[in-house]
Structure formats: structure tokens, C-alpha cells
Amino acid sequence: MVRAAKKKTKKVKASKGTAAASRRDPKKRDRTATERALMRAGIQVFAEKGYDAATTKDIAKAAGANEALIMRYFGGKKGLLEAILTRTEDFDKSTSHNEDAEAKDYTHLDEALVESIFEKCSDYRHYSDFMKVAVSRIILDPDVSRIIQRKIYTKALPEMIQELERFKKAGQIDSKADLKSVAFGISSLTFALGFMAQVVYKIPESEVKATIKEMVRLLHKGLKPEVKA
Numbered sequence: 001m002v003r004a005a006k007k008k009t010k011k012v013k014a015s016k017g018t019a020a021a022s023r024r025d026p027k028k029r030d031r032t033a034t035e036r037a038l039m040r041a042g043i044q045v046f047a048e049k050g051y052d053a054a055t056t057k058d059i060a061k062a063a064g065a066n067e068a069l070i071m072r073y074f075g076g077k078k079g080l081l082e083a084i085l086t087r088t089e090d091f092d093k094s095t096s097h098n099e100d101a102e103a104k105d106y107t108h109l110d111e112a113l114v115e116s117i118f119e120k121c122s123d124y125r126h127y128s129d130f131m132k133v134a135v136s137r138i139i140l141d142p143d144v145s146r147i148i149q150r151k152i153y154t155k156a157l158p159e160m161i162q163e164l165e166r167f168k169k170a171g172q173i174d175s176k177a178d179l180k181s182v183a184f185g186i187s188s189l190t191f192a193l194g195f196m197a198q199v200v201y202k203i204p205e206s207e208v209k210a211t212i213k214e215m216v217r218l219l220h221k222g223l224k225p226e227v228k229a
Contacts, residue, residue: 035073037063039087042080047129051081051137082144085134086151106170110220117190117212124194131199157183174225182223189215 041063045054056077060067074080106112124131138145160183167173173182193211197203 031073034063034065034069035083038065038070038073038080039084041065042084043127043130046081046084046133047127051077051133056080078141078144081134081137082147084130085138085144085148086155104166106166107172109167109172109223110216112167113186113216113219114212117186117193117216118209120190121194121198121208121212125198125205128199131195135195152187157187160186171225173223177223182219186219 038059041059042054045059045062048054049058054077056067056070059077059080060070070076070080074083138148157180161179164173164179164182168175168177168179173179193208197208197211198205
């Protein structure tokens with residue numbers, strides 16, 4: 001998703017009602033924490049052993065959780081992999097950062113694109129061993145492929161389009177621009193640079209970052225509203 005540049009503001013503390021609701025539902029809180037632990041352990045074990053060799057016992061041990069919970073929460077090993085690939089926002093929620101408490105600046109599209117693409121490329125680099133396993137599974141397993149396709153078209157692209165629409169309203173994008181195509185292009189570029197360039201071809205980070213800046217410069221130039229004579 002294209003992240004807008006953020007303006008520094010004071011963070012908003014959670015309301016008493018929210019805190020009280022959390023205390024009233026410890027089971028839900030514990031399940032969420034366990035699911036996150038199992039997904040993180042899954043990333044680790046899949047990366048170390050590969051999908052086929054990894055067992056639910058290995059993953060549960062790495063997470064410090066009961067093996068039966070993988071079946072209960074995810075429906076098995078394949079369901080766990082699908083959750084890792086489609087619920088990345090769960091990892092963001094585990095941090096103390098509160099994006100909603102910060103004002104966003106939609107007047108610098110180029111800066112937002114560079115930041116967003118580079119951040120995702122950094123994730124590909126950080127989880128490179130896991131991504132090799134995940135991408136191969138997406139190619140080989142039609143079920144996993146369909147899950148990812150649905151994730152892209154029902155969540156990832158719509159969210160990116162929504163962000164681009166805000167930049168358009170701020171006068172950063174030409175009113176005639178096809179935002180769905182733009183979002184798909186950005187997504188494809190991110191995968192090409194994040195996975196293919198870094199993980200497969202081992203292109204240095206400095207070259208990837210330079211490429212991101214140049215591609216964003218060209219994209220930004222093409223997206224700018226036409227200047228009337």
C-alpha cells in the first residue's frame with residue numbers, strides 16, 4: 001500500500017473503554033497472541049526446513065505452543081502458510097505504533113511511493129529465505145495461489161487505490177489516471193525489485209534503492225496533472 005508521509009503529532013492513548021474491553025476478553029487476547037507466535041514460528045521453520053520438511057510439531061515447539069492449536073486456529077500447515085501470507089497486518093498491530101493517531105500528508109506522492117516501496121523491499125530482504133519457500137508454494141499449489149490472488153484483488157489493491165485516490169484529491173495525480181492500473185503496476189514493481197532483484201538476483205540494496213527512486217521519479221512525472229496552457 002502507498003503510505004502517505006506522516007506529520008508528527010501526539011499519540012492518542014487508548015480509551016478506558018477499549019482497555020476495559022480488552023480485560024473482559026482475555027481468551028480472545030490470548031488466542032491472538034498465540035496465533036501471532038505460531039505465524040512467526042512458521043516463518044522461521046519454513047525458512048529453515050522448507051515447506052514439505054517442516055512439521056506442525058516443529059512449528060509448535062518454536063512457538064512454545066500446543067501443536068493442536070495449529071489445526072484449531074489455521075486448519076493445518078497449509079492454512080498457517082496462507083495466514084502468514086495474507087495476514088501481515090497482524091504483525092503491524094502487535095507494535096505500539098498507532099498510525100491512526102498520526103496525521104497524513106497527501107501532498108508528496110513521490111516521497112510516499114519511495115518510502116512504501118523501499119519498506120516492502122526491505123521486508124522481502126529480511127524474510128528472503130521464507131519468501132523463497134512461499135513463492136515456490138504459490139507456484140506449485142493452486143489452492144495457495146488462489147488465496148493470494150483473492151488477497152491481492154480484494155484487499156491489497158483496493159487499499160492502495162484508496163490511498164492513491166487521496167493523493168488525487170490533493171492534486172498530486174491527474175484526474176484521468178486509471179488508479180487500478182497504477183496500483184497494480186506499483187505492486188508488480190515492488191515484487192520485481194523486492195523478490196526477483198534482491199532475493200533471486202542478489203542485486204545490492206544500494207542499487208535497488210537507486211532504481212526505486214528513478215522509477216518513482218518517472219512514475220510521478222507521468223501521474224502529475226496536466227498543466228493547462
